[in-house]
Amino acid sequence: MTNERVYQMAFSSVYPLLVKKAERKGRTKSEVDAVICWLTGYEISSLQAQIEKDISYETFFLEAPQINPNAVKITGVICGHRVEEIKDPLMQKIRWLDKLVDELAKGKSIEKILRN
Template identity: 60%
Template structure:
């Protein structure tokens, strides 16, 4: 079985779309970064290095220092699929990140996005 195309895609290729989506709704790049850091445990410096090195999604999540234990609280639909029902672990992690960016772009309060 071949890998899903997104697994081998560079996070840096998708990242500008996250920024654009957030900025169109009055949010900032730093908020996008904060959400990604919350989910993965990367420092800002490590995140920037991974983006610069064109790290793919599979490696990005495999090397994440500390996936947030509260990520299971992320619920809802992304790309027509409920994130909590995705069975493939890597795809679920990717969709968690997509869902967090969606919540940011929809104007949700940061403390709710970060499940505080």
């Protein structure tokens, strides 16, 4: 799948997959929301509004209030790529989100996931 196709995917279709991935491992929707809000700067209400607007993944990140400055501390491999080495800024943000949800699903504490 090309980056452009990923960028044009509806965030409203990706979000339930992120929640399902975490819930299969005993985590909650509110924990997924917490990591999304930490990364993007959205409040819970504005996150829900973005989901309801059926915007693209690209627009979701472009309209994000502020990417957390600690996001650069997110490291590791997702989909065979080291997230800290991804050159495309938008794809890196998407992979950061994937990595955070992966860590949640693997049972990592929320404090460690949020790089506090």
